[in-house]
Amino acid sequence: MISDEDVRQYFKNKMNVPGVYGGAGSLQIGRGPLLLKGAPPGGCQRHKVVFNKFNVIPEFCFDCYKVLITPRTVMELFKLLMVFDGLELSGNNTRKCMVEGRADSEGSYKGFIYCRSIEEGKEVRRILQEIVAVEISPDVPVLLKRGCSEFARTHPRYAQIKPGKPIMPFPPSWKGHEDFVDKNYALEHNVAANSSNANPETKAKYPLSEIFALQYWLQYAATIGDISYLKIAGRVLPPIPQLKRPPLSLQPAKCK
Known part of the structure:
Protein backbone atom coordinates (compact mmCIF):
# COMPACT_ATOMS: atom_id res chain seq x y z
CA MET A 1 0.00 0.00 0.00
CA ILE A 2 1.19 3.53 -0.80
CA SER A 3 1.80 5.29 2.52
CA ASP A 4 1.46 9.00 3.25
CA GLU A 5 5.23 9.12 3.67
CA ASP A 6 5.67 7.54 0.22
CA VAL A 7 3.64 10.41 -1.21
CA ARG A 8 5.64 13.03 0.66
CA GLN A 9 8.94 11.60 -0.57
CA TYR A 10 7.72 11.13 -4.16
CA PHE A 11 6.56 14.73 -4.50
CA LYS A 12 8.76 16.63 -2.01
CA ASN A 13 11.02 18.23 -4.63
CA LYS A 14 7.98 19.41 -6.58
CA MET A 15 6.34 21.25 -3.70
CA ASN A 16 9.03 23.90 -3.27
CA VAL A 17 9.28 25.40 -6.76
CA PRO A 18 9.30 29.19 -6.15
CA GLY A 19 6.62 31.43 -7.58
CA VAL A 20 4.07 28.70 -8.18
CA TYR A 21 1.76 28.89 -5.17
CA GLY A 22 -0.78 31.63 -5.71
CA GLY A 23 -0.51 31.42 -9.49
CA ALA A 24 -3.09 30.21 -11.96
CA GLY A 25 -3.00 26.44 -11.71
CA SER A 26 -4.44 23.61 -13.75
CA LEU A 27 -7.25 21.39 -12.54
CA GLN A 28 -5.94 18.17 -14.07
CA ILE A 29 -2.93 16.03 -14.98
CA GLY A 30 -3.22 13.45 -17.74
CA ARG A 31 -1.39 10.33 -18.85
CA GLY A 32 -1.61 8.39 -22.10
CA PRO A 33 -2.73 9.62 -25.55
CA LEU A 34 -4.17 13.13 -25.78
CA LEU A 35 -6.60 12.15 -28.54
CA VAL A 67 -13.88 4.35 -15.17
CA LEU A 68 -14.39 6.92 -12.40
CA ILE A 69 -12.29 6.79 -9.24
CA THR A 70 -13.28 9.24 -6.49
CA PRO A 71 -10.52 9.78 -3.92
CA ARG A 72 -11.84 11.14 -0.63
CA THR A 73 -8.90 13.44 0.14
CA VAL A 74 -6.14 15.20 -1.75
CA MET A 75 -3.70 12.70 -0.22
CA GLU A 76 -5.63 9.90 -1.93
CA LEU A 77 -5.65 11.92 -5.17
CA PHE A 78 -1.84 12.11 -5.08
CA LYS A 79 -1.72 8.36 -4.44
CA LEU A 80 -3.97 7.78 -7.44
CA LEU A 81 -1.63 9.86 -9.60
CA MET A 82 1.24 7.65 -8.45
CA VAL A 83 -0.84 4.62 -9.47
CA PHE A 84 -1.51 6.19 -12.88
CA ASP A 85 2.21 6.93 -13.34
CA GLY A 86 2.99 3.23 -13.08
CA LEU A 87 -0.22 1.83 -14.58
CA GLU A 88 0.13 -0.43 -17.62
CA LEU A 89 -3.03 -1.25 -19.55
CA SER A 90 -3.14 -3.20 -22.80
CA GLY A 91 -4.92 -0.32 -24.52
CA ASN A 92 -2.68 2.41 -23.04
CA ASN A 93 -5.94 4.13 -22.10
CA THR A 94 -6.03 7.89 -21.63
CA ARG A 95 -6.33 8.72 -17.93
CA LYS A 96 -6.32 11.83 -15.78
CA CYS A 97 -6.51 13.05 -12.21
CA MET A 98 -8.26 16.31 -11.36
CA VAL A 99 -9.93 18.51 -8.79
CA GLU A 100 -13.53 19.42 -9.54
CA GLY A 101 -14.08 23.06 -10.47
CA ARG A 102 -17.54 22.90 -12.03
CA ALA A 103 -20.23 24.46 -9.87
CA ASP A 104 -22.87 21.91 -10.90
CA SER A 105 -20.77 18.78 -10.30
CA GLU A 106 -20.48 16.82 -7.07
CA GLY A 107 -17.28 15.60 -5.50
CA SER A 108 -13.90 17.25 -5.06
CA TYR A 109 -11.30 14.79 -6.37
CA LYS A 110 -11.62 12.51 -9.38
CA GLY A 111 -9.66 10.16 -11.57
CA PHE A 112 -10.82 8.99 -15.00
CA ILE A 113 -9.73 6.23 -17.36
CA TYR A 114 -11.26 6.45 -20.85
CA CYS A 115 -12.53 3.32 -22.62
CA ARG A 116 -14.06 2.72 -26.06
CA SER A 117 -16.65 0.06 -25.20
CA ILE A 118 -18.68 -1.05 -22.23
CA GLU A 119 -16.82 -4.38 -22.27
CA GLU A 120 -13.45 -2.64 -22.07
CA GLY A 121 -14.82 -0.36 -19.36
CA LYS A 122 -15.92 -3.30 -17.22
CA GLU A 123 -12.52 -4.98 -17.54
CA VAL A 124 -10.58 -1.80 -16.73
CA ARG A 125 -12.87 -1.17 -13.78
CA ARG A 126 -12.17 -4.67 -12.47
CA ILE A 127 -8.42 -4.09 -12.77
CA LEU A 128 -8.59 -0.70 -11.05
CA GLN A 129 -10.80 -1.94 -8.24
CA GLU A 130 -8.11 -4.46 -7.33
CA ILE A 131 -5.24 -1.97 -7.61
CA VAL A 132 -6.98 0.85 -5.74
CA ALA A 133 -8.07 -1.47 -2.93
CA VAL A 134 -4.47 -2.60 -2.40
CA GLU A 135 -2.55 0.63 -3.06
CA ILE A 136 -4.93 3.28 -1.65
CA SER A 137 -7.98 1.92 0.18
CA PRO A 138 -10.81 -0.57 -0.45
CA ASP A 139 -13.19 2.25 0.53
CA VAL A 140 -12.34 4.41 -2.51
CA PRO A 141 -15.20 4.01 -5.04
CA VAL A 142 -14.37 2.76 -8.54
CA LEU A 143 -17.36 3.10 -10.87
CA LEU A 144 -18.18 2.82 -14.58
CA LYS A 145 -20.08 5.60 -16.32
CA ARG A 146 -20.94 6.59 -19.86
CA GLY A 147 -19.61 9.82 -21.32
CA CYS A 148 -19.76 13.26 -19.73
CA SER A 149 -22.02 14.25 -16.85
CA GLU A 150 -23.34 17.20 -18.86
CA PHE A 151 -24.72 14.80 -21.46
CA ALA A 152 -26.45 12.68 -18.83
CA ARG A 153 -28.15 15.65 -17.20
CA THR A 154 -29.76 16.63 -20.51
CA HIS A 155 -30.39 13.10 -21.80
CA PRO A 156 -30.80 10.85 -18.71
CA ARG A 157 -31.32 7.69 -20.77
CA TYR A 158 -27.84 8.09 -22.26
CA ALA A 159 -26.27 7.38 -18.87
CA GLN A 160 -28.25 4.21 -18.16
CA ILE A 161 -25.88 1.25 -18.50
CA LYS A 162 -27.30 -1.07 -15.85
CA PRO A 163 -27.87 -4.75 -16.75
CA GLY A 164 -31.32 -5.42 -18.16
CA LYS A 165 -31.79 -1.91 -19.54
CA PRO A 166 -31.29 -1.19 -23.26
CA ILE A 167 -28.43 1.20 -23.99
CA MET A 168 -29.50 4.38 -25.79
CA PRO A 169 -28.33 4.30 -29.44
CA PHE A 170 -27.18 7.33 -31.42
CA PRO A 171 -30.16 9.07 -33.09
CA PRO A 172 -29.26 9.42 -36.82
CA SER A 173 -31.12 12.75 -36.95
CA TRP A 174 -28.37 14.29 -34.81
CA LYS A 175 -25.67 13.70 -37.42
CA GLY A 176 -26.51 16.88 -39.32
CA HIS A 177 -25.62 19.01 -36.29
CA GLU A 178 -22.16 17.45 -36.19
CA ASP A 179 -21.67 18.12 -39.90
CA PHE A 180 -22.63 21.77 -39.36
CA VAL A 181 -20.03 22.21 -36.62
CA ASP A 182 -17.32 20.46 -38.65
CA LYS A 183 -17.96 22.78 -41.60
CA ASN A 184 -18.47 26.08 -39.79
CA TYR A 185 -16.35 26.09 -36.62
CA ALA A 186 -12.59 26.54 -36.42
CA LEU A 187 -11.34 23.94 -33.94
CA GLU A 188 -7.87 22.94 -32.79
CA HIS A 189 -6.75 20.16 -35.15
CA ASN A 190 -3.03 20.01 -34.44
CA VAL A 191 -3.10 17.21 -31.85
CA ALA A 192 -1.69 14.07 -33.44
CA ALA A 193 -3.46 10.79 -32.78
CA ASN A 194 -0.38 9.41 -31.02
CA SER A 195 0.40 12.54 -28.98
CA SER A 196 0.82 11.79 -25.29
CA ASN A 197 0.12 13.68 -22.10
CA ALA A 198 3.59 12.82 -20.86
CA ASN A 199 6.86 11.54 -22.26
CA PRO A 200 7.42 8.11 -20.64
CA GLU A 201 11.13 8.90 -20.32
CA THR A 202 10.60 12.14 -18.39
CA LYS A 203 7.20 11.92 -16.70
CA ALA A 204 8.71 11.10 -13.31
CA LYS A 205 10.32 14.55 -13.32
CA TYR A 206 7.00 16.34 -13.95
CA PRO A 207 7.08 19.42 -16.23
CA LEU A 208 6.43 22.84 -14.70
CA SER A 209 2.81 22.85 -15.90
CA GLU A 210 2.15 19.71 -13.85
CA ILE A 211 3.94 21.13 -10.81
CA PHE A 212 1.54 24.08 -11.08
CA ALA A 213 -1.33 21.58 -11.07
CA LEU A 214 0.00 19.66 -8.07
CA GLN A 215 0.39 22.82 -6.04
CA TYR A 216 -3.02 24.08 -7.13
CA TRP A 217 -4.53 20.83 -5.85
CA LEU A 218 -2.97 21.48 -2.43
CA GLN A 219 -4.35 25.02 -2.30
CA TYR A 220 -7.72 23.67 -3.43
CA ALA A 221 -7.61 21.23 -0.50
CA ALA A 222 -6.73 24.02 1.90
CA THR A 223 -9.67 26.06 0.59
CA ILE A 224 -12.26 23.32 1.15
CA GLY A 225 -10.94 22.28 4.56
CA ASP A 226 -9.10 19.08 3.59
CA ILE A 227 -6.23 19.07 6.08
CA SER A 228 -4.57 16.01 4.52
CA TYR A 229 -2.71 18.47 2.27
CA LEU A 230 -0.50 19.45 5.23
CA LYS A 231 1.29 16.09 5.09
CA ILE A 232 2.36 16.87 1.52
CA ALA A 233 2.88 20.64 1.58
CA GLY A 234 4.44 20.67 5.05
CA ARG A 235 2.95 24.07 5.82
CA VAL A 236 -0.30 26.00 5.90
CA LEU A 237 -1.33 27.33 2.48
CA PRO A 238 -3.62 30.28 1.72
CA PRO A 239 -7.03 29.59 0.17
CA ILE A 240 -7.71 30.18 -3.51
CA PRO A 241 -9.58 33.47 -3.98
CA GLN A 242 -13.05 33.20 -5.53
CA LEU A 243 -13.05 29.39 -5.47
CA LYS A 244 -16.66 28.40 -4.90
CA ARG A 245 -16.73 24.80 -3.76
CA PRO A 246 -18.60 23.19 -0.86
CA PRO A 247 -16.60 22.07 2.20
CA LEU A 248 -14.98 18.66 2.00
CA SER A 249 -17.33 15.74 2.45
CA LEU A 250 -16.06 12.21 2.93
CA GLN A 251 -19.15 10.91 1.16
CA PRO A 252 -18.20 9.64 -2.33
CA ALA A 253 -19.35 11.60 -5.36
CA LYS A 254 -22.41 10.26 -7.09
CA CYS A 255 -21.96 8.87 -10.59
CA LYS A 256 -24.47 10.80 -12.65
Whole structure:
Protein backbone atom coordinates (compact mmCIF):
# COMPACT_ATOMS: atom_id res chain seq x y z
CA MET A 1 0.00 0.00 0.00
CA ILE A 2 1.19 3.53 -0.80
CA SER A 3 1.80 5.29 2.52
CA ASP A 4 1.46 9.00 3.25
CA GLU A 5 5.23 9.12 3.67
CA ASP A 6 5.67 7.54 0.22
CA VAL A 7 3.64 10.41 -1.21
CA ARG A 8 5.64 13.03 0.66
CA GLN A 9 8.94 11.60 -0.57
CA TYR A 10 7.72 11.13 -4.16
CA PHE A 11 6.56 14.73 -4.50
CA LYS A 12 8.76 16.63 -2.01
CA ASN A 13 11.02 18.23 -4.63
CA LYS A 14 7.98 19.41 -6.58
CA MET A 15 6.34 21.25 -3.70
CA ASN A 16 9.03 23.90 -3.27
CA VAL A 17 9.28 25.40 -6.76
CA PRO A 18 9.30 29.19 -6.15
CA GLY A 19 6.62 31.43 -7.58
CA VAL A 20 4.07 28.70 -8.18
CA TYR A 21 1.76 28.89 -5.17
CA GLY A 22 -0.78 31.63 -5.71
CA GLY A 23 -0.51 31.42 -9.49
CA ALA A 24 -3.09 30.21 -11.96
CA GLY A 25 -3.00 26.44 -11.71
CA SER A 26 -4.44 23.61 -13.75
CA LEU A 27 -7.25 21.39 -12.54
CA GLN A 28 -5.94 18.17 -14.07
CA ILE A 29 -2.93 16.03 -14.98
CA GLY A 30 -3.22 13.45 -17.74
CA ARG A 31 -1.39 10.33 -18.85
CA GLY A 32 -1.61 8.39 -22.10
CA PRO A 33 -2.73 9.62 -25.55
CA LEU A 34 -4.17 13.13 -25.78
CA LEU A 35 -6.60 12.15 -28.54
CA LEU A 36 -8.69 9.00 -28.17
CA LYS A 37 -8.29 6.45 -30.96
CA GLY A 38 -10.65 7.18 -33.84
CA ALA A 39 -11.70 10.58 -32.49
CA PRO A 40 -12.67 13.29 -35.03
CA PRO A 41 -10.32 16.28 -35.35
CA GLY A 42 -10.79 18.57 -32.38
CA GLY A 43 -11.49 15.73 -29.97
CA CYS A 44 -13.48 16.59 -26.86
CA GLN A 45 -13.39 20.30 -27.71
CA ARG A 46 -15.33 19.56 -30.87
CA HIS A 47 -17.80 17.31 -29.03
CA LYS A 48 -18.54 20.03 -26.46
CA VAL A 49 -19.19 22.57 -29.23
CA VAL A 50 -21.74 20.21 -30.81
CA PHE A 51 -23.45 19.66 -27.47
CA ASN A 52 -23.43 23.30 -26.34
CA LYS A 53 -24.69 24.56 -29.70
CA PHE A 54 -27.42 22.00 -30.42
CA ASN A 55 -27.96 20.10 -27.15
CA VAL A 56 -27.18 16.78 -28.88
CA ILE A 57 -24.52 14.20 -28.06
CA PRO A 58 -21.95 13.46 -30.81
CA GLU A 59 -21.92 9.94 -32.25
CA PHE A 60 -18.34 9.29 -31.07
CA CYS A 61 -19.43 9.83 -27.46
CA PHE A 62 -21.90 6.95 -27.60
CA ASP A 63 -18.93 4.58 -27.36
CA CYS A 64 -17.18 6.59 -24.62
CA TYR A 65 -17.09 4.93 -21.22
CA LYS A 66 -15.15 6.16 -18.21
CA VAL A 67 -13.88 4.35 -15.17
CA LEU A 68 -14.39 6.92 -12.40
CA ILE A 69 -12.29 6.79 -9.24
CA THR A 70 -13.28 9.24 -6.49
CA PRO A 71 -10.52 9.78 -3.92
CA ARG A 72 -11.84 11.14 -0.63
CA THR A 73 -8.90 13.44 0.14
CA VAL A 74 -6.14 15.20 -1.75
CA MET A 75 -3.70 12.70 -0.22
CA GLU A 76 -5.63 9.90 -1.93
CA LEU A 77 -5.65 11.92 -5.17
CA PHE A 78 -1.84 12.11 -5.08
CA LYS A 79 -1.72 8.36 -4.44
CA LEU A 80 -3.97 7.78 -7.44
CA LEU A 81 -1.63 9.86 -9.60
CA MET A 82 1.24 7.65 -8.45
CA VAL A 83 -0.84 4.62 -9.47
CA PHE A 84 -1.51 6.19 -12.88
CA ASP A 85 2.21 6.93 -13.34
CA GLY A 86 2.99 3.23 -13.08
CA LEU A 87 -0.22 1.83 -14.58
CA GLU A 88 0.13 -0.43 -17.62
CA LEU A 89 -3.03 -1.25 -19.55
CA SER A 90 -3.14 -3.20 -22.80
CA GLY A 91 -4.92 -0.32 -24.52
CA ASN A 92 -2.68 2.41 -23.04
CA ASN A 93 -5.94 4.13 -22.10
CA THR A 94 -6.03 7.89 -21.63
CA ARG A 95 -6.33 8.72 -17.93
CA LYS A 96 -6.32 11.83 -15.78
CA CYS A 97 -6.51 13.05 -12.21
CA MET A 98 -8.26 16.31 -11.36
CA VAL A 99 -9.93 18.51 -8.79
CA GLU A 100 -13.53 19.42 -9.54
CA GLY A 101 -14.08 23.06 -10.47
CA ARG A 102 -17.54 22.90 -12.03
CA ALA A 103 -20.23 24.46 -9.87
CA ASP A 104 -22.87 21.91 -10.90
CA SER A 105 -20.77 18.78 -10.30
CA GLU A 106 -20.48 16.82 -7.07
CA GLY A 107 -17.28 15.60 -5.50
CA SER A 108 -13.90 17.25 -5.06
CA TYR A 109 -11.30 14.79 -6.37
CA LYS A 110 -11.62 12.51 -9.38
CA GLY A 111 -9.66 10.16 -11.57
CA PHE A 112 -10.82 8.99 -15.00
CA ILE A 113 -9.73 6.23 -17.36
CA TYR A 114 -11.26 6.45 -20.85
CA CYS A 115 -12.53 3.32 -22.62
CA ARG A 116 -14.06 2.72 -26.06
CA SER A 117 -16.65 0.06 -25.20
CA ILE A 118 -18.68 -1.05 -22.23
CA GLU A 119 -16.82 -4.38 -22.27
CA GLU A 120 -13.45 -2.64 -22.07
CA GLY A 121 -14.82 -0.36 -19.36
CA LYS A 122 -15.92 -3.30 -17.22
CA GLU A 123 -12.52 -4.98 -17.54
CA VAL A 124 -10.58 -1.80 -16.73
CA ARG A 125 -12.87 -1.17 -13.78
CA ARG A 126 -12.17 -4.67 -12.47
CA ILE A 127 -8.42 -4.09 -12.77
CA LEU A 128 -8.59 -0.70 -11.05
CA GLN A 129 -10.80 -1.94 -8.24
CA GLU A 130 -8.11 -4.46 -7.33
CA ILE A 131 -5.24 -1.97 -7.61
CA VAL A 132 -6.98 0.85 -5.74
CA ALA A 133 -8.07 -1.47 -2.93
CA VAL A 134 -4.47 -2.60 -2.40
CA GLU A 135 -2.55 0.63 -3.06
CA ILE A 136 -4.93 3.28 -1.65
CA SER A 137 -7.98 1.92 0.18
CA PRO A 138 -10.81 -0.57 -0.45
CA ASP A 139 -13.19 2.25 0.53
CA VAL A 140 -12.34 4.41 -2.51
CA PRO A 141 -15.20 4.01 -5.04
CA VAL A 142 -14.37 2.76 -8.54
CA LEU A 143 -17.36 3.10 -10.87
CA LEU A 144 -18.18 2.82 -14.58
CA LYS A 145 -20.08 5.60 -16.32
CA ARG A 146 -20.94 6.59 -19.86
CA GLY A 147 -19.61 9.82 -21.32
CA CYS A 148 -19.76 13.26 -19.73
CA SER A 149 -22.02 14.25 -16.85
CA GLU A 150 -23.34 17.20 -18.86
CA PHE A 151 -24.72 14.80 -21.46
CA ALA A 152 -26.45 12.68 -18.83
CA ARG A 153 -28.15 15.65 -17.20
CA THR A 154 -29.76 16.63 -20.51
CA HIS A 155 -30.39 13.10 -21.80
CA PRO A 156 -30.80 10.85 -18.71
CA ARG A 157 -31.32 7.69 -20.77
CA TYR A 158 -27.84 8.09 -22.26
CA ALA A 159 -26.27 7.38 -18.87
CA GLN A 160 -28.25 4.21 -18.16
CA ILE A 161 -25.88 1.25 -18.50
CA LYS A 162 -27.30 -1.07 -15.85
CA PRO A 163 -27.87 -4.75 -16.75
CA GLY A 164 -31.32 -5.42 -18.16
CA LYS A 165 -31.79 -1.91 -19.54
CA PRO A 166 -31.29 -1.19 -23.26
CA ILE A 167 -28.43 1.20 -23.99
CA MET A 168 -29.50 4.38 -25.79
CA PRO A 169 -28.33 4.30 -29.44
CA PHE A 170 -27.18 7.33 -31.42
CA PRO A 171 -30.16 9.07 -33.09
CA PRO A 172 -29.26 9.42 -36.82
CA SER A 173 -31.12 12.75 -36.95
CA TRP A 174 -28.37 14.29 -34.81
CA LYS A 175 -25.67 13.70 -37.42
CA GLY A 176 -26.51 16.88 -39.32
CA HIS A 177 -25.62 19.01 -36.29
CA GLU A 178 -22.16 17.45 -36.19
CA ASP A 179 -21.67 18.12 -39.90
CA PHE A 180 -22.63 21.77 -39.36
CA VAL A 181 -20.03 22.21 -36.62
CA ASP A 182 -17.32 20.46 -38.65
CA LYS A 183 -17.96 22.78 -41.60
CA ASN A 184 -18.47 26.08 -39.79
CA TYR A 185 -16.35 26.09 -36.62
CA ALA A 186 -12.59 26.54 -36.42
CA LEU A 187 -11.34 23.94 -33.94
CA GLU A 188 -7.87 22.94 -32.79
CA HIS A 189 -6.75 20.16 -35.15
CA ASN A 190 -3.03 20.01 -34.44
CA VAL A 191 -3.10 17.21 -31.85
CA ALA A 192 -1.69 14.07 -33.44
CA ALA A 193 -3.46 10.79 -32.78
CA ASN A 194 -0.38 9.41 -31.02
CA SER A 195 0.40 12.54 -28.98
CA SER A 196 0.82 11.79 -25.29
CA ASN A 197 0.12 13.68 -22.10
CA ALA A 198 3.59 12.82 -20.86
CA ASN A 199 6.86 11.54 -22.26
CA PRO A 200 7.42 8.11 -20.64
CA GLU A 201 11.13 8.90 -20.32
CA THR A 202 10.60 12.14 -18.39
CA LYS A 203 7.20 11.92 -16.70
CA ALA A 204 8.71 11.10 -13.31
CA LYS A 205 10.32 14.55 -13.32
CA TYR A 206 7.00 16.34 -13.95
CA PRO A 207 7.08 19.42 -16.23
CA LEU A 208 6.43 22.84 -14.70
CA SER A 209 2.81 22.85 -15.90
CA GLU A 210 2.15 19.71 -13.85
CA ILE A 211 3.94 21.13 -10.81
CA PHE A 212 1.54 24.08 -11.08
CA ALA A 213 -1.33 21.58 -11.07
CA LEU A 214 0.00 19.66 -8.07
CA GLN A 215 0.39 22.82 -6.04
CA TYR A 216 -3.02 24.08 -7.13
CA TRP A 217 -4.53 20.83 -5.85
CA LEU A 218 -2.97 21.48 -2.43
CA GLN A 219 -4.35 25.02 -2.30
CA TYR A 220 -7.72 23.67 -3.43
CA ALA A 221 -7.61 21.23 -0.50
CA ALA A 222 -6.73 24.02 1.90
CA THR A 223 -9.67 26.06 0.59
CA ILE A 224 -12.26 23.32 1.15
CA GLY A 225 -10.94 22.28 4.56
CA ASP A 226 -9.10 19.08 3.59
CA ILE A 227 -6.23 19.07 6.08
CA SER A 228 -4.57 16.01 4.52
CA TYR A 229 -2.71 18.47 2.27
CA LEU A 230 -0.50 19.45 5.23
CA LYS A 231 1.29 16.09 5.09
CA ILE A 232 2.36 16.87 1.52
CA ALA A 233 2.88 20.64 1.58
CA GLY A 234 4.44 20.67 5.05
CA ARG A 235 2.95 24.07 5.82
CA VAL A 236 -0.30 26.00 5.90
CA LEU A 237 -1.33 27.33 2.48
CA PRO A 238 -3.62 30.28 1.72
CA PRO A 239 -7.03 29.59 0.17
CA ILE A 240 -7.71 30.18 -3.51
CA PRO A 241 -9.58 33.47 -3.98
CA GLN A 242 -13.05 33.20 -5.53
CA LEU A 243 -13.05 29.39 -5.47
CA LYS A 244 -16.66 28.40 -4.90
CA ARG A 245 -16.73 24.80 -3.76
CA PRO A 246 -18.60 23.19 -0.86
CA PRO A 247 -16.60 22.07 2.20
CA LEU A 248 -14.98 18.66 2.00
CA SER A 249 -17.33 15.74 2.45
CA LEU A 250 -16.06 12.21 2.93
CA GLN A 251 -19.15 10.91 1.16
CA PRO A 252 -18.20 9.64 -2.33
CA ALA A 253 -19.35 11.60 -5.36
CA LYS A 254 -22.41 10.26 -7.09
CA CYS A 255 -21.96 8.87 -10.59
CA LYS A 256 -24.47 10.80 -12.65
